[in-house]
Amino acid sequence: MVKMMMMAMMVGVAMGNIVDKTCKQTPDYTLCLSLLRSDPRSSSADTVGLALILVDKIKALGAETLGQINEAYKTKPMLKKPLDECSLRYKTIVDVDVHTAIIAVKGNPKFAEGAVVDAGVEASICDGGFTKGQSPLTSLTQRMEKICDVTRAIIRMLL
Amino acid sequence: MASNEALLPVTSRQDPLSESRSDQIPETRRRRPIKVHLAIYSGLLLIALYVALIVTHDGSTAQHGAKDETSTESRARLAGVSEKSNDRVSKLSDDRKVEAFAWNNTMLSWQRTAFHFQPEKNWMNDPNGPLFYKGWYHFFYQYNPNAAVWGDIVWGHAVSKDLIHWLYLPIAMVPDQWYDANGVWTGSATFLDDGSIVMLYTGSTDKFVQVQNLAYPEDPSDPLLLKWAKFSGNPVLVPPPGIGAKDFRDPTTAWKTSSGKWRITIGSKINRTGISLIYDTTDFKTYEKHDTLLHQVPNTGMWECVDFYPVSKTQVNGLDTSVNGPDIKHVIKASMDDTRIDHYAIGTYYDSNGTWVPDNPSIDVGISTALRYDYGKFYASKTFYDQNKGRRILWGWIGESDSEAADVQKGWSSVQGIPRTVVLDTRTRKNLVQWPVEEIKSLRLSSNKFDMTIGPGTVVPVDVGSATQLDIEAEFEIKTEDLKLFFDDDSVEADKKFSCETSGGSTARGALGPFGFSVLADESLSEQTPVYFYVTKGKHSKLKTVFCTDTSRSTMANDVVKPIYGSFVPVLKGEKLTMRILVDHSIVEGFAQGGRTCITSRVYPTKAIYGATKLFLFNNAIDATVTASFKVWQMNSAFIHPYSPDDLSVPSRT
Numbered sequence: 092m093v094k095m096m097m098m099a100m101m102v103g104v105a106m107g108n109i110v111d112k113t114c115k116q117t118p119d120y121t122l123c124l125s126l127l128r129s130d131p132r133s134s135s136a137d138t139v140g141l142a143l144i145l146v147d148k149i150k151a152l153g154a155e156t157l158g159q160i161n162e163a164y165k166t167k168p169m170l171k172k173p174l175d176e177c178s179l180r181y182k183t184i185v186d187v188d189v190h191t192a193i194i195a196v197k198g199n200p201k202f203a204e205g206a207v208v209d210a211g212v213e214a215s216i217c218d219g220g221f222t223k224g225q226s227p228l229t230s231l232t233q234r235m236e237k238i239c240d241v242t243r244a245i246i247r248m249l250l
Numbered sequence: 251m252a253s254n255e256a257l258l259p260v261t262s263r264q265d266p267l268s269e270s271r272s273d274q275i276p277e278t279r280r281r282r283p284i285k286v287h288l289a290i291y292s293g294l295l296l297i298a299l300y301v302a303l304i305v306t307h308d309g310s311t312a313q314h315g316a317k318d319e320t321s322t323e324s325r326a327r328l329a330g331v332s333e334k335s336n337d338r339v340s341k342l343s344d345d346r347k348v349e350a351f352a353w354n355n356t357m358l359s360w361q362r363t364a365f366h367f368q369p370e371k372n373w374m375n376d377p378n379g380p381l382f383y384k385g386w387y388h389f390f391y392q393y394n395p396n397a398a399v400w401g402d403i404v405w406g407h408a409v410s411k412d413l414i415h416w417l418y419l420p421i422a423m424v425p426d427q428w429y430d431a432n433g434v435w436t437g438s439a440t441f442l443d444d445g446s447i448v449m450l451y452t453g454s455t456d457k458f459v460q461v462q463n464l465a466y467p468e469d470p471s472d473p474l475l476l477k478w479a480k481f482s483g484n485p486v487l488v489p490p491p492g493i494g495a496k497d498f499r500d501p502t503t504a505w506k507t508s509s510g511k512w513r514i515t516i517g518s519k520i521n522r523t524g525i526s527l528i529y530d531t532t533d534f535k536t537y538e539k540h541d542t543l544l545h546q547v548p549n550t551g552m553w554e555c556v557d558f559y560p561v562s563k564t565q566v567n568g569l570d571t572s573v574n575g576p577d578i579k580h581v582i583k584a585s586m587d588d589t590r591i592d593h594y595a596i597g598t599y600y601d602s603n604g605t606w607v608p609d610n611p612s613i614d615v616g617i618s619t620a621l622r623y624d625y626g627k628f629y630a631s632k633t634f635y636d637q638n639k640g641r642r643i644l645w646g647w648i649g650e651s652d653s654e655a656a657d658v659q660k661g662w663s664s665v666q667g668i669p670r671t672v673v674l675d676t677r678t679r680k681n682l683v684q685w686p687v688e689e690i691k692s693l694r695l696s697s698n699k700f701d702m703t704i705g706p707g708t709v710v711p712v713d714v715g716s717a718t719q720l721d722i723e724a725e726f727e728i729k730t731e732d733l734k735l736f737f738d739d740d741s742v743e744a745d746k747k748f749s750c751e752t753s754g755g756s757t758a759r760g761a762l763g764p765f766g767f768s769v770l771a772d773e774s775l776s777e778q779t780p781v782y783f784y785v786t787k788g789k790h791s792k793l794k795t796v797f798c799t800d801t802s803r804s805t806m807a808n809d810v811v812k813p814i815y816g817s818f819v820p821v822l823k824g825e826k827l828t829m830r831i832l833v834d835h836s837i838v839e840g841f842a843q844g845g846r847t848c849i850t851s852r853v854y855p856t857k858a859i860y861g862a863t864k865l866f867l868f869n870n871a872i873d874a875t876v877t878a879s880f881k882v883w884q885m886n887s888a889f890i891h892p893y894s895p896d897d898l899s900v901p902s903r904t
Binding site: 172175176179180183187188190191194195197198199201202205206209212213216219220247249250 | 351352397399400401432433435454458496551552587588590653654655658659808809
C-alpha cells in the first residue's frame with residue numbers, strides 16, 4: 092500500500108518534471124507553467140497533450156475576446172470598423188486556427204505550428220487596426236500573442 | 251507545490267532508517283527527511299532530479315528578466331524558421347502611418363493564378379504520384395475538399411496533355427480505411443516492367459500511426475486512371491523498431507537494383523538526425539529493410555518527401571529512376587520539417603549496399619548552406635521521369651504567405667509551381683539546373699522586345715500593357731569601364747557576407763547593383779516586387795553575383811509575410827547575366843543563369859492589381875551603367891477546368 096503510494100508520488104513527481112522541462116524550452120516559462128498547471132490534465136500529459144491544453148487556452152481566450160468585442164460595439168460604437176476587423180480575425184482564431192491545430196498536432200505538427208503562429212498574427216492585426224491608445228483589446232491581444240508563442244515552442248518539440 | 255505536500259504524511263513512521271535518524275535531525279529540517287525517505291525507496295536519482303529542479307526553478311525565476319529579453323531573440327530565430335512572425339507584424343502595426351487595412355473581394359479574387367495549377371477552391375499541399383500514362387500527364391495532390399486550411403486530406407487528381415492545360419478529375423483516394431483514416435498522405439508512382447503502375451503512399455491510421463500502403467489503378471485500360479484500388483493486405487510497411495510512429499512517411503518511386511529487386515527509400519529521423527531508410531521488394535507487398543541507411547545527416551531533423559534519382563553527367567536529358575552507370579550521379583533531396591526548406595545534394599550511389607555519399611559533405615542534405623531547388627517559397631517537391639519526352643520533371647508546393655483569415659475569405663490556399671525540367675549543370679557539375687517546361691511557351695501571346703541602357707540610380711517604366719501575366723527573358727551587361735574602375739579601386743572592400751536577406755533589399759545601393767525588374771508594381775511604385783541581380787566583389791577579387799526577390803514592399807497589407815529571398819548564382823567566364831521571370835498574379839518565379847538559382851515568391855498587392863499593375867526596369871547601382879536586352883510576353887490563361895467528354899475530342903492546344 093505504502094509502496095503504491097510511493098510509486099504514485101514518484102510518477103507525480105516525474106510528470107511534474109515534464110511540465111517543468113517543457114516550459115523551460117518556451118519563450119515564457121512562468122506563463123507556460125501557470126497555463127499548464129491550471130489544467131489538471133497536465134500532470135499526466137505527454138507533449139502532444141500539453142500542446143492541446145494550450146490550444147484550449149487559445150480557444151478560451153479567443154472566445155473571451157470575442158465577448159469583449161461585442162461589448163465594445165455598444166460602449167464604443169465609433170470604433171466599429173476596427174472592431175469588425177477584430178471580429179473577423181478572432182473568429183478565424185477560434186473557428187479555423189484552433190481546429191487546424193487540434194487535428195494537426197496529433198498527425199502532422201508543422202501544420203499545427205502554422206495555425207498557432209497565424210493565431211498570433213490575427214491577434215496582432217486586430218489590435219493594430221486601432222490608432223494608438225484607442226484599442227479596448229490590447230491586453231487581450233498581447234496575452235494571445237504570448238500564449239501563441241509558448242504554444243508554438245511546444246509544438247516545435249514534436250517536429 | 252502539491253506534490254511536496256503529498257509527501258508530508260508519509261514520514262519517518264515507515265522507514266526504519268529514518269527512525270534511527272530522526273533523533274539526529276533538527277526540528278527545522280523535518281520536511282527534508284521525506285525526500286530522503288523517497289530517495290531510499292525509489293532511487294536517489296529521481297529525487298535528486300526533483301530537488302535539482304526546485305533549485306533551478308528558483309534560480310530561473312530570477313533569470314526571468316533575461317528570459318524576456320531573449321524571448322524576442324528566440325522569436326526572431328523562429329521567424330527565420332517559419333515565415334509568419336508575430337515580431338514582424340507587431341513592428342508594422344506600430345507604424346501609425348499604416349492605415350487600418352482590410353481585404354476586400356476585389357483584391358482577393360485578383361490573387362488567383364491564371365496558368366499555375368490550383369484546385370477550384372480549398373486547400374492543397376504536396377504534389378503526389380506524378381506520372382505519364384497512355385497520353386496523359388497525371389497529377390495528384392494533397393487536398394482538403396472541405397476547407398481552405400489543412401485537414402481531411404484526400405488525393406486530388408488532374409490530367410493534362412502538356413503539363414500546362416489541366417483538367418480536374420474526381421478525387422482519386424479518400425480516407426476510407428483504418429490505415430488511412432486520418433489522412434491519405436504523400437506517395438509516389440512506380441512503373442513495373444510490364445508497364446503497369448503501382449502507387450505507394452503514406453496513410454495516417456485511425457491511431458495516427460504513419461504506415462505505407464499500396465494502391466493501383468482499378469482499370470488499367472482507362473487512360474484517365476479515374477479509380478484506384480487499395481491492396482487488401484495494407485499496410486505493407488509499418489514503422490520499424492527504433493522509428494517513431496509519426497516519423498515514417500512519403501515513400502519514393504522505386505528503382506531496380508542490379509540484382510533485379512525493387513528498392514525504395516523513406517525519410518525519417520532518429521533524435522535530431524535526419525535519415526533515409528531503405529527497403530527492397532519484389533512484389534511491393536513484402537519488404538526487406540536494410541540494416542544500413544541510404545544516408546543520414548546529424549542535426550537536420552525529420553526528412554519529409556525524400557526524393558532519390560539519377561542525373562547524367564554529360565547529357566541534358568532526364569533519366570529513368572532505375573538508370574545507373576559510370577556517367578551518372580545521384581541526387582538525394584529532402585524536405586526539412588524543421589525549416590520548411592527543400593534541400594538537395596549530388597553524390598554517388600552504391601547499389602551493392604544501398605548507400606549514398608555526397609560529393610561535398612559540407613553542403614550535405616539538410617545543412618543550412620546546402621543547395622536548394624528554390625530560394626523562396628517552395629516545399630514538398632517531387633520529381634518524376636517523363637518517359638514521353640525523356641525528361642525529369644519537378645513539381646513543388648507553393649503555399650500562401652498571407653493570413654488564414656484571408657485564405658478563408660478568398661476560399662482557397664496554395665498553388666503548384668510551374669513544372670520544371672531538372673538536369674545536372676554539365677558546366678559546373680556541382681548543382682542542378684531547372685527550367686519551366688517548354689510547353690509553357692504555348693501560353694505566350696503578343697510580345698515586346700526592348701534594348702535599354704540605364705545609368706546608375708534609374709527606374710524606367712516598361713510599357714507592355716497589362717502586366718499581371720508575363721513571361722520575361724532578359725540579358726544584362728554591366729558597362730566594362732565601370733568594371734575596370736571597380737577592380738582598380740583598391741579602397742573597395744570585398745563584401746564578405748553579402749546575401750539577399752542581410753543586404754537591405756533592393757534599395758541598398760552598391761557599386762554594381764542591384765539592377766533588374768520591378769514586377770507587380772503600381773505607377774507610383776508604392777507597391778513593387780523587385781527581382782534583381784547584385785554583383786559584388788567576392789573572394790580573390792572575383793565578381794560574386796547574387797540573385798534576389800525582394801517582397802518587403804510588395805504590398806501595403808500588414809498581415810502578409812514579406813521576406814527578401816535569394817542566393818548566390820554561379821556566373822561562368824564569358825556568360826552574360828540572364829534572368830527569366832514568370833509573373834502570374836500572386837506568384838512570381840525567377841530563374842537566373844538558365845535556372846542555376848530559382849526563386850518563387852507569393853505577393854499580395856492591394857493597389858498594383860488589374861489594370862493598375864505595371865512593370866519597371868531599374869538600376870540602383872552607384873557606379874555602373876547597365877544594358878538590358880529583353881523580351882516580354884503577355885501570357886494567356888491555361889483555362890484549367892473540370893474534365894468533360896468534350897475535352898477528349900478537342901485536339902490538344904499547342
